[in-house]
Amino acid sequence: MAEQPVLSIRNLKTYFYLEEQIVKAVDGVSLDVYKGRITALVGGSGSGKSVMSLSIFNLVDQPGKIIGGEIWLNGVNLRTLSEKQLLKIRGKEIAMIFQDPTSSLNPVLKVKKHLAEVIRTHQKGIGKKEALRMFRDVLSRVGLKNTDQILESYPFELSGGMCQRVMVAMGLLAQAHVLIADEPTSSLDLTTQAAILEELTRLKKEGMAIVLITHDLGVVAQMADDVYVIKDGKIVDSGTVYQVFEAPKHDYTRSLLEAIF
Numbered sequence: 129m130a131e132q133p134v135l136s137i138r139n140l141k142t143y144f145y146l147e148e149q150i151v152k153a154v155d156g157v158s159l160d161v162y163k164g165r166i167t168a169l170v171g172g173s174g175s176g177k178s179v180m181s182l183s184i185f186n187l188v189d190q191p192g193k194i195i196g197g198e199i200w201l202n203g204v205n206l207r208t209l210s211e212k213q214l215l216k217i218r219g220k221e222i223a224m225i226f227q228d229p230t231s232s233l234n235p236v237l238k239v240k241k242h243l244a245e246v247i248r249t250h251q252k253g254i255g256k257k258e259a260l261r262m263f264r265d266v267l268s269r270v271g272l273k274n275t276d277q278i279l280e281s282y283p284f285e286l287s288g289g290m291c292q293r294v295m296v297a298m299g300l301l302a303q304a305h306v307l308i309a310d311e312p313t314s315s316l317d318l319t320t321q322a323a324i325l326e327e328l329t330r331l332k333k334e335g336m337a338i339v340l341i342t343h344d345l346g347v348v349a350q351m352a353d354d355v356y357v358i359k360d361g362k363i364v365d366s367g368t369v370y371q372v373f374e375a376p377k378h379d380y381t382r383s384l385l386e387a388i389f
């Protein structure tokens with residue numbers, strides 16, 4: 129592939145320094161994510177998937193610490209940026225949807241406020257009327273109807289799937305280049321799962337680079353272009369979805385595949 133990756137991670141290490149031991153949650157991970165492709169990071173429970181996504185955002189809490197590696201986003205190594213500079217990039221260039229959508233939105237703010245915050249941070253100088261038009265537009269693009277009613281709702285008044293879509297809408301509004309979706313469908317019913325996956329495919333077609341973090345190889349088979357398999361914080365298998373499914377290199381990948389086929 130001649131194209132440069134939008135997101136390129138090199139030898140990333142995030143360790144947890146516990147009293148009795150050091151947990152090497154992410155231990156030398158390298159991966160490349162391309163525009164218009166869905167890159168799946170797949171692994172079992174405790175393999176390091178969530179710590180990996182938090183590391184990209186520099187959101188790992190004590191006793192965890194990123195101890196090495198590089199995170200290149202469009203040619204800038206995020207690890208060299210200050211917290212203030214990172215704040216501008218989070219949401220704007222990399223958007224994220226989390227496992228538990230209801231707790232990722234601020235419970236005391238209406239949807240309208242969440243979207244207004246994105247505009248305030250990333251697209252200054254937009255008038256109220258224009259902003260409202262943009263809010264309605266992004267909400268309908270993620271498949272939400274009754275947009276005016278949703279704008280006036282608090283997160284607890286919406287279903288999990290609707291909150292997921294609001295988060296995707298925030299990413300769209302910020303015109304993010306990369307979307308990191310950490311188990312985006314695990315807490316949702318089947319119909320909503322299908323709708324969210326469809327939405328991710330649509331965003332990919334629009335040129336977004338998507339990182340799909342999941343333990344579900346069925347979802348990977350259905351959605352992904354490229355796959356990285358993570359175990360004990362290390363990438364043990366990688367390639368296009370065809371390469372990894374047709375000729376898994378590692379026993380762990382084989383065991384994951386046997387569990388679904």
Ligand SMILES: Nc1ncnc2c1ncn2[C@@H]1O[C@H](COP(=O)(O)OP(=O)(O)OP(=O)(O)O)[C@@H](O)[C@H]1O
Pocket residue numbers: 144146151152153171172173174175176177178179180190191192343
């Ligand atoms: N705050 C923490 N303190 C200590 N160890 C942690 C902490 N957070 C994660 N870990 C450890 O880091 C490793 C990777 O965890 P992580 O949450 O990334 O796994 P995961 O692949 O996302 O699993 P799951 O699919 O169950 O969410 C695990 O061994 C976990 O116990």
